[in-house]
Ligand SMILES: Nc1ncnc2c1ncn2[C@@H]1O[C@H](COP(=O)(O)OP(=O)(O)O)[C@@H](O)[C@H]1O
């Protein structure tokens with residue numbers, strides 16, 4: 329039987345899955361790697377860790393699945409977006425990569441918008457300069473580490489570095505390249521104008537591909553190392569959001585994907601290029617050739633829940649461990665015991681700054697409305713409700729741009745909770761569905777590989793392979809009270825912005 333290998337290079341771990349030619353997942357395996365925070369607001373990883381993690385993950389997966397390398401007909405890659413991998417002329421890593429959630433580049437973003445012109449930048453790239461994007465990271469390197477900038481000869485995104493190790497070939501897909509701020513998203517090519525105005529060497533940028541195009545073939549040495557077959561085709565793949573959307577079948581208009589990982593992303597497909605005039609939503613190329621998408625990105629959605637679990641759920645973790653339960657499952661059950669609206673308590677999920685709808689690296693989180701009756705159950709529910717109000721912010725922007733949505737397809741760790749799916753339905757006002765493929769981006773990458781090798785449309789494969797398995801309808805009695813809470817929630821950031829910035833500045837000085 330032919331299998332397709334999907335690799336998702338996540339922030340906390342790499343996940344590899346094998347999908348057969350009927351779209352069924354045969355096996356999956358994950359390997360974790362370190363996440364570095366050398367200074368407040370900085371986020372880095374060693375590209376070498378991605379590669380060693382991926383190589384051992386592939387070997388372990390083949391063994392677990394009892395599949396021979398010869399049976400793997402194609403490989404697709406998905407990856408955390410925007411991260412900057414700087415390589416020298418000998419293809420050695422110059423310094424650790426700056427990640428999508430790194431917030432050090434506020435000054436560089438301002439410089440980019442002044443240098444290119446804010447409207448011109450939007451017209452040329454479809455987006456505004458955001459701290460997570462790649463171009464500001466390159467300018468930061470030039471400003472702060474000129475010795476590293478001078479050594480750099482190639483720029484890659486995280487999963488493209490892994491593909492370089494697999495195949496020896498340079499390349500980047502247009503979906504992931506959209507998040508560099510150097511792509512002319514409308515025309516799916518590098519923007520010569522932006523690249524030149526920023527003074528970035530054009531020769532640093534790799535050739536561009538559509539996500540299902542074959543971008544290289546597995547090297548014999550890597551076949552030896554991993555157990556795969558030399559010459560296996562490797563498609564370009566995509567950023568994790570484009571792959572995740574393909575992985576849940578968001579390949580046509582009318583359905584939105586909600587990905588609840590560390591970040592929280594609301595994503596809609598566009599048949600034609602559509603730019604948000606104020607660039608509040610990101611306008612990117614889709615992983616479906618010749619199509620686009622728009623998305624709103626929260627930086628700490630599942631990340632806020634993880635923070636709550638890590639620092640305030642020690643007891644719950646012990647009980648969950650003793651009962652052999654997942655601690656997140658334990659915490660969502662606890663949240664369910666508190667009433668709707670957490671009895672007047674709102675949580676702001678801006679723990680690592682925010683992107684949509686408040687592009688502000690200095691935005692900060694908080695609980696508003698605490699009183700003596702509030703317990704850990706109220707606070708846990710409030711964390712989940714606050715994150716979900718943040719998702720609704722992106723949906724409101726999507727609705728305001730005239731996009732009709734009929735359902736939300738949820739994926740990522742947060743989608744495992746029925747309680748959270750019901751909260752999303754009640755707060756956002758749409759049916760929330762889950763599909764048979766629960767591996768999101770890794771599954772999307774496998775679909776892209778199958779499409780490239782079998783020469784079938786991505787949309788047709790999604791149509792055949794992906795099915796809705798569960799549907800949660802909004803509870804109409806909950807919608808009106810949640811609307812009232814949401815109206816208060818959306819006033820909080822503008823009201824508290826100045827205090828958030830002052831607190832952030834004080835914390836940095838200490
Ligand atoms: N059972 C669960 N119920 C609710 N949320 C969960 C559950 N399991 C995981 N999560 C959330 O999902 C997040 C991890 O999602 P995942 O898609 O694995 O993230 P990433 O790809 O960013 O590493 C956790 O931080 C947590 O917030």
Ligand SMILES: O=C(CO)[C@@H](O)[C@H](O)COP(=O)(O)O
Nearest residue numbers: 339408409428589590591625
């Ligand atoms: O920055 C973005 C999208 O623009 C994120 O999607 C990152 O690409 C990684 O997110 P997780 O999958 O780790 O939540």
